[in-house]
Amino acid sequence: MALVNEHFLKLPGSYLFSDIAKKVNTFKVTHPKQDIIRLGIGDVTQPLAAACIEAMYKAVDEMTRKETFRGYGPDQGYDFLIEAIIKNDYALRGIQLNNAEVFISDGAKSDTGNIGDILRHDNSVGVTDPIYPVYIDSNVMCGRAGVLEDGQWSNVMYIPCTGENHFIPQIPDKRIDILYLCYPNNPTGTTLSKQELKKWVDYALENDTLILFDAAYEAYIQDPEIPHSIYEIKGAKKCAIEFRSFSKTAGFTGIRCGYTVVPKELTGATLTGERISLNQLWNRRQSTKFNGASYITQRAAEAIYSPEGKEQIKKTISYYMGNAKIMKEGLESTGLKVYGGENAPYLWVKTPKGISSWRFFEQMLYEARVVGTPGVGFGPSGEGYIRLTAFGEHSDCVEAMKRIKTWLA
Amino acid sequence: MALVNEHFLKLPGSYLFSDIAKKVNTFKVTHPKQDIIRLGIGDVTQPLAAACIEAMYKAVDEMTRKETFRGYGPDQGYDFLIEAIIKNDYALRGIQLNNAEVFISDGAKSDTGNIGDILRHDNSVGVTDPIYPVYIDSNVMCGRAGVLEDGQWSNVMYIPCTGENHFIPQIPDKRIDILYLCYPNNPTGTTLSKQELKKWVDYALENDTLILFDAAYEAYIQDPEIPHSIYEIKGAKKCAIEFRSFSKTAGFTGIRCGYTVVPKELTGATLTGERISLNQLWNRRQSTKFNGASYITQRAAEAIYSPEGKEQIKKTISYYMGNAKIMKEGLESTGLKVYGGENAPYLWVKTPKGISSWRFFEQMLYEARVVGTPGVGFGPSGEGYIRLTAFGEHSDCVEAMKRIKTWLA
Numbered sequence: 001m002a003l004v005n006e007h008f009l010k011l012p013g014s015y016l017f018s019d020i021a022k023k024v025n026t027f028k029v030t031h032p033k034q035d036i037i038r039l040g041i042g043d044v045t046q047p048l049a050a051a052c053i054e055a056m057y058k059a060v061d062e063m064t065r066k067e068t069f070r071g072y073g074p075d076q077g078y079d080f081l082i083e084a085i086i087k088n089d090y091a092l093r094g095i096q097l098n099n100a101e102v103f104i105s106d107g108a109k110s111d112t113g114n115i116g117d118i119l120r121h122d123n124s125v126g127v128t129d130p131i132y133p134v135y136i137d138s139n140v141m142c143g144r145a146g147v148l149e150d151g152q153w154s155n156v157m158y159i160p161c162t163g164e165n166h167f168i169p170q171i172p173d174k175r176i177d178i179l180y181l182c183y184p185n186n187p188t189g190t191t192l193s194k195q196e197l198k199k200w201v202d203y204a205l206e207n208d209t210l211i212l213f214d215a216a217y218e219a220y221i222q223d224p225e226i227p228h229s230i231y232e233i234k235g236a237k238k239c240a241i242e243f244r245s246f247s248k249t250a251g252f253t254g255i256r257c258g259y260t261v262v263p264k265e266l267t268g269a270t271l272t273g274e275r276i277s278l279n280q281l282w283n284r285r286q287s288t289k290f291n292g293a294s295y296i297t298q299r300a301a302e303a304i305y306s307p308e309g310k311e312q313i314k315k316t317i318s319y320y321m322g323n324a325k326i327m328k329e330g331l332e333s334t335g336l337k338v339y340g341g342e343n344a345p346y347l348w349v350k351t352p353k354g355i356s357s358w359r360f361f362e363q364m365l366y367e368a369r370v371v372g373t374p375g376v377g378f379g380p381s382g383e384g385y386i387r388l389t390a391f392g393e394h395s396d397c398v399e400a401m402k403r404i405k406t407w408l409a
Numbered sequence: 410m411a412l413v414n415e416h417f418l419k420l421p422g423s424y425l426f427s428d429i430a431k432k433v434n435t436f437k438v439t440h441p442k443q444d445i446i447r448l449g450i451g452d453v454t455q456p457l458a459a460a461c462i463e464a465m466y467k468a469v470d471e472m473t474r475k476e477t478f479r480g481y482g483p484d485q486g487y488d489f490l491i492e493a494i495i496k497n498d499y500a501l502r503g504i505q506l507n508n509a510e511v512f513i514s515d516g517a518k519s520d521t522g523n524i525g526d527i528l529r530h531d532n533s534v535g536v537t538d539p540i541y542p543v544y545i546d547s548n549v550m551c552g553r554a555g556v557l558e559d560g561q562w563s564n565v566m567y568i569p570c571t572g573e574n575h576f577i578p579q580i581p582d583k584r585i586d587i588l589y590l591c592y593p594n595n596p597t598g599t600t601l602s603k604q605e606l607k608k609w610v611d612y613a614l615e616n617d618t619l620i621l622f623d624a625a626y627e628a629y630i631q632d633p634e635i636p637h638s639i640y641e642i643k644g645a646k647k648c649a650i651e652f653r654s655f656s657k658t659a660g661f662t663g664i665r666c667g668y669t670v671v672p673k674e675l676t677g678a679t680l681t682g683e684r685i686s687l688n689q690l691w692n693r694r695q696s697t698k699f700n701g702a703s704y705i706t707q708r709a710a711e712a713i714y715s716p717e718g719k720e721q722i723k724k725t726i727s728y729y730m731g732n733a734k735i736m737k738e739g740l741e742s743t744g745l746k747v748y749g750g751e752n753a754p755y756l757w758v759k760t761p762k763g764i765s766s767w768r769f770f771e772q773m774l775y776e777a778r779v780v781g782t783p784g785v786g787f788g789p790s791g792e793g794y795i796r797l798t799a800f801g802e803h804s805d806c807v808e809a810m811k812r813i814k815t816w817l818a
Contacts, residue, residue, distance in 0.1 A: 001617035001618075002528060002586045004528060004685045004690060005526065009679070009685065041481075043480040044480050047474055050473075056469045056472075063457040063461075063462060063465075063664075066456050069457070071453050071454065071660070071662040071663050072452045072663060073663055106703075107700050113698030117414065117550060118413060119412065121414075122412070123412055134697055134698070177411045208410035208411065209411065210411035251480070253700075254472070254478075254480050254704040255703055255705065256515075269410045270412070271415070276413045278413070284417060284420060284550075285550065289522030289547055290519055294703055296706075393475075
């Protein structure tokens with residue numbers, strides 16, 4: 001008989017955002033006349049950059065004639081996009097990559113979820129805590145996370161990031177095989193300086209740890225001292241895979257495009273100690289279980305790197321960061337302690353008087369009609385925090401702050 | 410240290426189509442003035458249907474204004490597309506499905522590759538042979554295929570389909586946990602009648618076997634008696650997952666869209682015999698490791714089901730099937746034995762005098778300047794065959810037949 005993968009059964013039945021949706025729905029049903037402002041889910045709201053739109057029109061038009069029609073593209077993406085990425089996201093920061101080190105995909109969620117395919121099921125895993133749930137859940141699904149004990153997975157090391165340590169994860173005193181880092185961080189909105197990131201690269205090199213570095217929010221960095229790529233740190237090509245996404249950089253949440261960098265010099269080991277190219281394994285994984293991102297999408301992504309595209313996405317990012325500023329100031333004026341929001345589109349708010357995340361979430365929903373995301377949904381160290389996102393409409397952010405001020409006054 | 414998934418290392422270093430590309434390239438370098446006609450890879454060549462183009466223009470336009478902008482869509486696809494699929498591909502054939510049973514994706518290659526995530530690593534696997542390499546390779550990658558012994562994987566049962574048995578796979582005398590069926594078949598271009606398919610559904614129900622039914626080519630069926638969906642067979646919802654693709658139906662190889670049907674009543678077992686909904690597991694897998702297909706792509710797919718869209722894709726399919734007819738007649742006139750090409754875009758040609766697939770491939774390349782795909786690349790029972798596809802330009806197909814006739818005369 002066909003047996004199921006029982007690791008799936010260890011997962012909690014529902015996803016954080018479904019739980020939130022249910023609670024919001026209950027509120028709406030019981031309060032049909034009250035409007036709510038959603039600052040919970042990290043989805044963008046502003047239109048696509050004109051340069052991307054133009055590129056898509058053109059790409060669609062190419063599909064109307066057999067002379068310019070495009071069928072299957074290269075499995076790992078078109079060179080026009082790969083070259084734009086290498087030039088703008090890396091070479092300009094002094095990082096050299098070759099085309100075969102960049103893999104275009106339908107988004108960073110797929111890639112961070114699927115990367116585990118190329119790694120043994122019994123590697124130990126480390127995460128900063130709180131963290132994007134996909135890192136944990138995808139490891140649970142293949143058995144790598146172990147079993148759930150008191151809210152923590154037995155084969156996962158949780159590295160706490162809280163107000164107490166200023167959200168700077170402490171280097172562990174034992175080794176981990178695979179470590180997830182996400183900077184600028186989702187959900188806390190905090191960043192790592194070059195010096196702090198270097199400590200992790202050094203740790204990884206020393207311990208033969210593979211770093212899975214998620215830089216999906218790098219476009220929101222305002223401070224020139226904060227690294228955008230882990231490869232700005234010497235030696236990182238020997239120990240890190242980097243994930244990037246156009247979702248938040250250019251509003252591509254509905255368009256679906258991202259990419260993953262797997263340097264040629266990066267290796268993992270076999271049980272007998274032979275070194276194996278991870279680039280080669282990821283290439284094989286993607287060639288077999290993926291068939292390339294849409295041509296039209298890839299043309300849109302290329303346009304982000306045109307002079308007009310760059311200007312346009314910068315403007316949209318400024319719009320969101322303007323929201324973040326208003327929210328940070330608004331929340332702080334009520335006496336709340338707020339982290340993030342300066343180099344990231346997320347604000348991480350300490351709940352007052354030690355109230356739990358879910359309790360604060362419900363109070364804010366019922367008393368201020370504002371939806372956030374309970375911090376504990378991102379891991380044990382998220383308890384006592386709530387996440388707000390800056391992706392909303394400007395006027396909604398202003399109004400939400402008014403409501404929260406009135407509520408907490 | 411980070412350990413790699415060593416199952417990957419069991420895979421042959423390169424993929425069938427890369428080997429072919431290399432050989433073709435060698436020919437081109439050594440014969441720079443000779444043109445070749447490619448009837449090897451199954452990629453489409455004709456422009457997209459006007460209805461799809463129009464839908465994409467409209468969808469791109471929606472992305473220009475925040476009132477109509479679309480960010481993250483529903484993980485499993487928009488209802489507008491799911492409902493068009495259920496109505497046209499299923500209800501019209503008497504099959505009732507509900508929306509939660511249809512999962513929109515970026516293509517059937519991803520889905521047939523990823524489906525193994527929800528199944529235990531030690532289920533036994535059955536395939537008709539020859540077969541689409543992704544079914545095998547994705548099982549090798551997770552260890553389910555076992556080890557390679559004399560060109561066959563130890564935990565895979567190969568069910569031969571050859572001229573001798575008229576390409577009708579024989580029901581095995583022992584049970585298999587998971588069985589891949591692809592009809593109309595890639596690579597042989599042959600089909601199964603309702604009676605033959607019913608034998609497999611009955612076998613699956615009796616043996617608690619999960620059928621993974623790939624119907625990517627159903628749009629090419631001309632004979633009204635041949636089933637388009639496995640759910641046309643009574644009981645199939647209890648034993649089968651069905652994969653569909655718009656790649657060949659509507660020329661979406663570069664646009665990327667397909668879908669997978671996982672009926673609610675379909676279950677797998679735990680080791681203790683508990684029955685688990687596969688729909689629920691696939692939903693969890695996709696929610697965690699996938700983030701939906703592009704909105705623009707989904708609108709294009711919806712347009713396939715409009716009255717104009719239906720007419721337009723029918724016309725393109727007729728064009729390709731016209732090619733298939735010319736090729737079949739042309740090849741048969743040289744005395745070659747040809748299968749398929751009547752309800753599928755593939756022709757499966759027996760090599761003359763027992764020549765090997767690769768030998769015939771090279772001869773045809775060097776002597777007729779026509780590229781096919783060696784049958785043995787699809788599995789042991791493909792030895793002594795070559796696959797040709799009908800997706801080329803009409804004039805190229807005519808010219809290719811001329812060349813082959815001259816060569817074999």
